[in-house]
Amino acid sequence: MGIGTNSSPGIAVTGVAGEDTISPASLDPVRLVPGLILLFVIGYGGKWIEAAIRRYGTTHHHALPNIEYVLWAILIGLVIGNCFSGQRWFKMFAPGIATYEFWLKLGIVLLGTRFLLRDVIKLGGVSLALVAIEIVFAFALMVVFGRLFKLGPKLTALLAVGSSICGVSAIIAAQGAIDADEKDSSYAIAAILALGALSLFSYPAIGHSLHLSDRAYGVWAGLSVDNTAEATAAGALYSETAQKAAVLVKTTRNATIGFVVLPVALYFATRGGHQFEGSKAGFLWKNFPKFVLGFLFFSALASMGPRVFSASQIISLGNLSRWAFLLTFAGVGLRTNVQELFQQGPKPFIVGALAEIFIAAVTLALVTGADRFVGGL
Amino acid sequence: MSREENRGSDAGPLHPSTKQRVRAVRLGLSLDGWAVVAAIALAILVRCGVVVPW
Numbered sequence: 001m002g003i004g005t006n007s008s009p010g011i012a013v014t015g016v017a018g019e020d021t022i023s024p025a026s027l028d029p030v031r032l033v034p035g036l037i038l039l040f041v042i043g044y045g046g047k048w049i050e051a052a053i054r055r056y057g058t059t060h061h062h063a064l065p066n067i068e069y070v071l072w073a074i075l076i077g078l079v080i081g082n083c084f085s086g087q088r089w090f091k092m093f094a095p096g097i098a099t100y101e102f103w104l105k106l107g108i109v110l111l112g113t114r115f116l117l118r119d120v121i122k123l124g125g126v127s128l129a130l131v132a133i134e135i136v137f138a139f140a141l142m143v144v145f146g147r148l149f150k151l152g153p154k155l156t157a158l159l160a161v162g163s164s165i166c167g168v169s170a171i172i173a174a175q176g177a178i179d180a181d182e183k184d185s186s187y188a189i190a191a192i193l194a195l196g197a198l199s200l201f202s203y204p205a206i207g208h209s210l211h212l213s214d215r216a217y218g219v220w221a222g223l224s225v226d227n228t229a230e231a232t233a234a235g236a237l238y239s240e241t242a243q244k245a246a247v248l249v250k251t252t253r254n255a256t257i258g259f260v261v262l263p264v265a266l267y268f269a270t271r272g273g274h275q276f277e278g279s280k281a282g283f284l285w286k287n288f289p290k291f292v293l294g295f296l297f298f299s300a301l302a303s304m305g306p307r308v309f310s311a312s313q314i315i316s317l318g319n320l321s322r323w324a325f326l327l328t329f330a331g332v333g334l335r336t337n338v339q340e341l342f343q344q345g346p347k348p349f350i351v352g353a354l355a356e357i358f359i360a361a362v363t364l365a366l367v368t369g370a371d372r373f374v375g376g377l
Numbered sequence: 378m379s380r381e382e383n384r385g386s387d388a389g390p391l392h393p394s395t396k397q398r399v400r401a402v403r404l405g406l407s408l409d410g411w412a413v414v415a416a417i418a419l420a421i422l423v424r425c426g427v428v429v430p431w
Contacts (some may be wrong), residue, residue, distance in 0.1 A: 099401070189395060
């Protein structure tokens with residue numbers, strides 16, 4: 001599958017920075033324990049700090065700002081990760097920390113129970129239209145900026161799929177499909193991650209300064225923040241409603257990954273005089289994020305009413321989802337490194353940043369337009 | 378202009394933290410379907426009352 005060269009089949013044709021696909025069977029549960037405990041302690045620490053501040057304010061009759069546990073978990077993770085990740089002993093936490101993307105997906109699937117299927121179809125329909133516009137615009141913009149700054153075509157393509165669909169996952173999928181070299185994908189990933197880290201703190205501030213509604217802000221974050229973990233965190237930093245909207249819209253974006261990467265792969269195959277190997281339907285299925293189906297499945301179950309889940313069971317599943325996200329946010333903090341922002345090629349970062357600013361502005365206009373004129377989101 | 382120059386030859390090496398992040402994404406992709414299986418298992422536990430509502 002992918003461009004027919006000497007590469008092996010599948011999306012993991014070449015590993016970014018020498019990494020291979022990780023087989024679930026190769027995971028040693030014992031080695032996961034220290035990192036999992038660290039994720040839990042940081043996440044729970046965030047919840048404890050939030051509750052302690054609230055308790056202090058109530059007891060002493062002070063009007064203290066309510067800082068969500070999400071921000072505390074990310075900040076504690078940031079401090080620990082940036083202070084200790086270079087230490088040799090800290091490596092024992094790495095396997096467990098690396099599971100945070102799994103917790104993210106588990107959290108999203110369980111969050112499906114908090115949506116009725118008709119709401120998913122309603123908001124999903126609107127967001128699908130917005131996502132289509134966003135993808136076309138983001139892709140075109142990145143290509144223009146890539147040419148303007150004389151970036152290589154494959155690096156431009158990787159930045160384009162990363163910024164238009166779902167960040168690092170899309171870049172990894174596209175890397176194998178277009179047979180890009182490791183440096184190109186490393187540059188693109190570094191730029192997308194750095195921009196994702198910036199969006200974590202800039203989006204809530206912009207949203208509050210513009211007095212965006214929870215729903216509108218969530219749709220905006222889901223449309224324009226690249227990585228799913230950051231989009232979920234950016235939504236959660238605003239409100240729970242914003243997080244739900246951000247997850248739904250981002251999930252819609254993720255679902256389009258194969259449909260965007262396939263044409264890109266076909267383009268580079270034709271351009272290089274190669275044949276696209278394998279079935280196109282197989283390529284689409286392989287790249288389709290399966291957790292999206294899980295999300296829809298749980299939403300359908302919850303829509304069947306008390307026959308499947310009682311109200312209290314829905315609340316329990318929602319709480320389990322929150323715990324899964326808690327581990328995710330701790331992992332995002334631990335793996336966001338401030339030095340990363342300065343240790344990469346300035347050109348890909350500048351191109352990415354310029355395009356992201358335009359994408360954020362255009363999607364914000366789309367969302368506020370849809371909110372105001374199309375009858376609300 | 379060479380391809381290397383086009384890319385931005387003044388770029389530094391990939392940060393170890395970025396490598397770890399890529400590893401986490403790869404693990405997430407590998408365990409994509411397992412997240413659904415785990416969610417179904419948790420839902421069954423909640424439905425059967427093994428995980429009590431809280």
